[in-house]
Amino acid sequence: MVLVPVSTVSTRNHPTDSWRIQRPTIQYDKCIRCMICWKYCPDNAINIENGDERAPNDRVAKMEYPVIDYNFCKGCGICANECPEKCIDMEFEVIE
Amino acid sequence: MKSVSEFRTIMTGNDAVAYGAKLARVKFISAYPITPQTTIVEKLASMIANDELDAKYVEVESEHSALAAVFASELTGVRSYTATSSHGLLYMHEMLHWVAGQRLPIVMSVVNRAIGPPWNIWADQSDTINQRDTGWMQVYSESNQEAMDTIIMGYKIAENADVMLPLMSMEDAFILSHTSEPVSMRNQDLINEYLPDLDLKFRIDPENPMGYGSYDTPDGSFMELKKDMVDSMGKARKVIMQETEKFNEIFETNYGGLVERYRMDDADYAIIAMGTVASTARFVVDKLRGKGMNVGLIRIRYFRPFPYDEILADLKNVKSAGIIDRSVSFGYAGATYSEVVSGLYGRINIPVSSFITGIGGRDVRSEDIENIAETIRKGSNGTYWINVKRVI
Numbered sequence: 001m002v003l004v005p006v007s008t009v010s011t012r013n014h015p016t017d018s019w020r021i022q023r024p025t026i027q028y029d030k031c032i033r034c035m036i037c038w039k040y041c042p043d044n045a046i047n048i049e050n051g052d053e054r055a056p057n058d059r060v061a062k063m064e065y066p067v068i069d070y071n072f073c074k075g076c077g078i079c080a081n082e083c084p085e086k087c088i089d090m091e092f093e094v095i096e
Numbered sequence: 097m098k099s100v101s102e103f104r105t106i107m108t109g110n111d112a113v114a115y116g117a118k119l120a121r122v123k124f125i126s127a128y129p130i131t132p133q134t135t136i137v138e139k140l141a142s143m144i145a146n147d148e149l150d151a152k153y154v155e156v157e158s159e160h161s162a163l164a165a166v167f168a169s170e171l172t173g174v175r176s177y178t179a180t181s182s183h184g185l186l187y188m189h190e191m192l193h194w195v196a197g198q199r200l201p202i203v204m205s206v207v208n209r210a211i212g213p214p215w216n217i218w219a220d221q222s223d224t225i226n227q228r229d230t231g232w233m234q235v236y237s238e239s240n241q242e243a244m245d246t247i248i249m250g251y252k253i254a255e256n257a258d259v260m261l262p263l264m265s266m267e268d269a270f271i272l273s274h275t276s277e278p279v280s281m282r283n284q285d286l287i288n289e290y291l292p293d294l295d296l297k298f299r300i301d302p303e304n305p306m307g308y309g310s311y312d313t314p315d316g317s318f319m320e321l322k323k324d325m326v327d328s329m330g331k332a333r334k335v336i337m338q339e340t341e342k343f344n345e346i347f348e349t350n351y352g353g354l355v356e357r358y359r360m361d362d363a364d365y366a367i368i369a370m371g372t373v374a375s376t377a378r379f380v381v382d383k384l385r386g387k388g389m390n391v392g393l394i395r396i397r398y399f400r401p402f403p404y405d406e407i408l409a410d411l412k413n414v415k416s417a418g419i420i421d422r423s424v425s426f427g428y429a430g431a432t433y434s435e436v437v438s439g440l441y442g443r444i445n446i447p448v449s450s451f452i453t454g455i456g457g458r459d460v461r462s463e464d465i466e467n468i469a470e471t472i473r474k475g476s477n478g479t480y481w482i483n484v485k486r487v488i
Contacts, residue, residue, distance in 0.1 A: 002260040003317070003324035004199045004298045007307035 016043075020075035022090040024068055028054035030087035033063040037079035037088060045072040046079065100347045101280035109272035112240040112279045113179070113205045113265070114139035116247030118149050119287045120203070122177040126154040126165035130184040131217050132269045133207045137179055159184035163191035163204075170200045171308065173299035175251065177202070181269065182209035182223045189227065195262050196231025196325065198308070201254035201294070202262040203247055204232075208371065208422075209269040210456045218457020219268040221371060222423040225399075225431045231325050233263040233332060234399040236371045240277040243267045245349065248282070252291050252339045258331040268372040268422075269457065286346055329401040336398060354403035356395040359385065360410050363392030365472045366417040368407065370396040370432060373420055373453075373460050380465040391469050396432065404439035411440060416447040418472035420465070422454040429479040447475040453482035 026037070033055075038046045046066050055061035068079075080088040107115070114136050117125070125144075127137040143149040152169075156162045162178050170176040180188060185206055195202055210220035224234060235250065237243040243265065250263040267273050298306070312318040337353040344350055358378050360366065369377045374395035384391050394410055396403060411417055421430025428434055433450035440448065451468050454460040464483050471480060 001257060002199055002328050003321050004260070005197065005308075005310070005312070005317070005321050006298050007310040009307075011307070011310070 015071040016074055017071050020073060020093055022075045022077060023070070023093050024073065024075065024077065024080050025089045025091065026066060026068065027087040027089065028052060028065065029056050030085050031055075031065065032085055033060055033065050034084060035064075035066060036082050036084060038066045040078050040082045042076065042078060043072055043074060045069045045074070100283055100286060102283050104278055104280045106276045107240065107279050108135070108274050108276050109240040109243050109267045110135040110207070110274065111139055112244035113247060113267065114143070115279075115281060116244035117177045117203075117205075118143055119244075119282055119284060120177075120248050120251045120291060121175065121288075121293075122149075123151050123174045124154070124166065124169035124176040125151055125178065126156055126162045126169070126176075127178045127180065128156055128159045128162045128184060130159070130181045132209055132273045133179045133181040133184070133205070135273070136205055136207075140177075159187040160191055163188045163195065166202055166204075167191060167195050167198065167200060170195075170202050170296070171198065171300050173294060173296040175294045177204070179205035179207070181207045182211055182217075185223045185227060186211065189230070192227055192230040192232060192262075194309075197321070199260040199298075199325075200262060201251065201260055201296075203250040203254060204262065204264050205243075205247065205267070206264050207267050207269050207273045208236075216456045217269065219271050219372070219454065220422060220456055221266070221268075222455075224264060224266055225423040225425070227264070228400055228431070231261060231329075232400065233261055233329070234266065235263065235397055236266045236399060237272065237397075238372055238374050238395065240272055240275075240279050242351065243272060244279060245282070245343065245347070245351070248287055248291060249339055249343050249351075251294075252343075253332065253335055255294055256332075256335045256339070259328050259335050261325065261328055261332065266371065271372045282347060290343065290346055332401050333403075336401075352395070352397060353406075354396075354398040354401070355406045355410075356397060357410060358393040358395065360392035360394060362390060363413070364390040364415050365469065366392055366394055366411060366414045367420065367465070367469060367472065368394045368396065368417060368432065368436060369420040370399065371422060373422055373465075376460055376462055377420070377465050380462050380469060383462070384466065384469055389469065389473065391472075399432070399435075402435050402439070404435075407436055408439055408443060411446065412444055414446065416449075416472050416475040418449045418451055418468055420451045420453060420460075420468060422460070424452065424455060433479070447477050449476040450479040451482050452479070458483060
């Protein structure tokens with residue numbers, strides 16, 4: 001028998017949040033739920049969730065909306081760069 | 097009683113290798129054309145097009161992609177094959193490590209060709225010697241028949257549960273690849289008995305998902321995985337001997353295992369060579385024996401794992417030895433020379449000289465090897481370039 005490099009442990013058990021220098025924050029009152037950030041995230045660190053009352057109007061409030069998974073976001077800023085409404089802010093992480 | 101060979105015919109080394117892959121029942125082939133390898137995969141592509149071979153052929157845009165495609169298909173548990181030469185092999189370098197590190201028993205044919213600049217398509221083993229530290233086993237053939245049979249033996253050895261390392265099977269450019277020789281087509285039924293279907297334990301399986309190509313840390317298993325590859329190379333020595341012996345019994349051949357010895361039993365001087373140069377050296381051994389010089393030949397078949405013990409056992413009884421390299425290692429002697437002398441160090445102390453010749457396909461003539469034998473007889477520790485011109 002030989003040793004083979006396969007992993008049976010999910011990458012969910014290996015958070016990469018400590019890699020982040022800048023933290024993206026979505027301004028939900030400006031977000032139009034286009035999901036472009038979700039499409040562009042290279043790390044699948046943006047999830048889709050159902051209806052949110054922080055939406056700018058009732059119609060948008062019923063739509064699915066993007067939520068950043070801060071356990072895995074590495075802070076690359078691609079979402080902020082691609083956002084057509086420029087409603088994702090990048091701010092330096094503060095170590096408390 | 098089955099006949100060990102279906103028929104005997106004349107074919108080039110590259111055709112023989114393509115039939116070797118067919119006999120080994122490869123199911124997936126991906127390659128990028130490069131002289132002098134191209135006719136191997138051309139032949140395989142035509143076999144698939146004519147329904148003579150049940151396999152998938154994928155055209156890609158580079159050698160790096162060819163080996164990446166083969167990596168992926170082998171990882172699903174499908175016996176896979178590719179072939180390349182020279183610059184194509186260098187372009188595969190990263191993937192060579194991935195294949196070996198993932199423990200995929202892929203067999204690849206390499207037609208040894210010089211590396212530029214300047215562009216040169218002729219025989220030179222520098223391309224594969226460059227890849228000696230990638231974790232692939234390396235076999236250098238000397239005839240078209242051996243090149244065919246090595247593909248079949250190669251899969252059997254590589255797929256052994258204690259080995260699980262890929263194997264490169266070499267032919268010298270044009271001297272084997274494009275030269276026709278009589279070759280016996282092996283009996284498919286006997287090959288099927290010798291080489292069962294691939295049963296890859298850690299293959300991609302949707303029912304049992306696992307992570308491939310994940311990362312590892314200094315405190316993880318990285319170092320252990322690398323050591324295990326070295327251990328498997330060690331175990332491969334025994335497996336090579338067993339499987340070659342089994343093949344010899346079935347097909348009435350007489351391949352050596354890691355090395356092949358010629359008139360070494362009573363030799364005072366030893367020539368060590370690899371690939372087709374060994375054929376010329378064998379002719380020279382006979383000629384010099386006729387003149388009363390007790391010279392013998394050790395032909396290295398496997399460069400990885402390297403046959404230290406076999407060479408040491410033979411060199412114990414000789415007065416001096418010389419190693420012919422058809423490759424260049426800049427800054428030191430020939431690569432085979434440095435392997436051999438490091439194996440001998442502290443165990444036997446005889447003069448061993450290094451001979452570099454046949455670079456870029458320059459003809460290696462019998463008179464060159466006679467000169468080499470004469471230098472060996474004098475007992476020398478030098479490095480010599482043979483048949484090199486004075487360039488002003």
